[in-house]
Amino acid sequence: DAPTARALGGEPKAEAWVVLEAPPGSELYCGLADGVDAGALRRALAGGDVRACLRRLDVKAGDCVFVPAGTVHAMGKGLLLAEIQQNSDTTYRLHDWNRKGLDGRPRALHIEEAFKSLRQDPAAGLRAGRTIRSADGIHRTIWIEEGPFTLQRMTFDALKRWRLDPGCLCVGVLEGKGRLGPEIYSPGEWWLLGAECSARTLVAETTTTLLLATPR
Numbered sequence: 001d002a003p004t005a006r007a008l009g010g011e012p013k014a015e016a017w018v019v020l021e022a023p024p025g026s027e028l029y030c031g032l033a034d035g036v037d038a039g040a041l042r043r044a045l046a047g048g049d050v051r052a053c054l055r056r057l058d059v060k061a062g063d064c065v066f067v068p069a070g071t072v073h074a075m076g077k078g079l080l081l082a083e084i085q086q087n088s089d090t091t092y093r094l095h096d097w098n099r100k101g102l103d104g105r106p107r108a109l110h111i112e113e114a115f116k117s118l119r120q121d122p123a124a125g126l127r128a129g130r131t132i133r134s135a136d137g138i139h140r141t142i143w144i145e146e147g148p149f150t151l152q153r154m155t156f157d158a159l160k161r162w163r164l165d166p167g168c169l170c171v172g173v174l175e176g177k178g179r180l181g182p183e184i185y186s187p188g189e190w191w192l193l194g195a196e197c198s199a200r201t202l203v204a205e206t207t208t209t210l211l212l213a214t215p216r
Contacts, residue, residue: 001069004117005090014069014147015085016127018211019059020174027076029054030065031124038115041072041094045111050095057126064127064143064151070119082172084213086148092117129153138162151213156204164202168195169214176208 005012017028029051032041036053044050054072057065059079067073072094075081092114093107101107129141129152137157144151156162156176164180171180171191178185181200185191185208193200202208 001117001119004070008113008116010090010092010113010117011086011088012069012148013086013088013090014149015067015083016144016149016151017065017067017075018082018084018143018151018153019061019063019065019079020082021080022059022061022063023078026059026079028057028059028065028079029072029074029076030057030067031055031071031073032120038118041118042115045095048098055125059126064129064153065125066123066127066144066147068119068121068124068147070117071121071124072114072118082211084149084151084170084211123147136160147216149213149215151211154210154212156202156208156210158204158206158208160204160208162202162204164193164200166195166197166199167193167214169193169212172211174209174211176204176206178205178208179203 002012031054033053033055041050041053044053054074059065092110094109094111094114096107096109127143129143131139131141133139137160138154140152140154142152171193173185173187173189175187180191180202
C-alpha cells in the first residue's frame with residue numbers, strides 16, 4: 001500500500017484480473033487461506049510449496065478478481081487474463097514455483113520486503129459486479145468503484161453510438177468491430193485516452209464488449 005511503498009522505496013500496486021479464457025478446472029490464488037499467518041507462510045516457503053497457505057479461487061471466463069495492494073496472489077496454468085493495475089513497477093516475489101527465468105537461473109525473490117508489505121484485505125477476491133441493463137442497447141457490469149481505479153465491462157448492441165467524454169481512460173476491446181472517433185477498433189486492442197484528449201464517439205458496427213478502467 002502507499003505507506004509501505006514509501007517506507008520501502010517502492011510504488012503502491014493494487015490490481016484486478018479479468019478472466020478472458022479459462023480451461024475447465026482453472027484456478028487463481030488471492031490472499032492467504034483461513035487460519036494462515038505470516039509464520040505459517042514462512043515455514044511453507046522454507047519447505048518449497050506454498051499452495052496450502054493460499055486462498056484458491058475457481059474461475060471461469062468473464063470473472064473479475066480484485067487484488068488490493070499487499071495481497072499475495074498467483075495465477076494457475078492455462079489462463080488468459082487482462083490485468084489492470086496502478087502505474088507501478090514494484091513487485092516483491094515471495095515464491096516462484098521453483099521455475100527458472102529466461103537466462104536459466106532462478107528469478108530473484110524479495111522475501112523480507114514482501115512480508116513487510118503483506119496485507120489480508122477483506123475486499124480481495126471475486127467480484128460479482130453491479131449489472132445495469134438499459135433499454136437503449138448499452139449494458140454494463142461495474143466491478144470496482146473504490147480504490148485507485150474503477151473497472152467496468154460495457155456491451156453495445158450493433159449500430160449503437162456512445163460518446164466518451166474527455167478524461168483519462170483505458171479501453172480494452174474484448175469483442176466487436178467499429179470506430180472510436182476516426183480510428184477503427186478490433187478485438188485484442190487496447191486504447192489509452194489521455195486526459196488531454198477531446199471527446200470521441202464510439203460507433204459499434206457489430207456487438208461490442210469493452211473493458212473500461214479510469215484512475216481515481
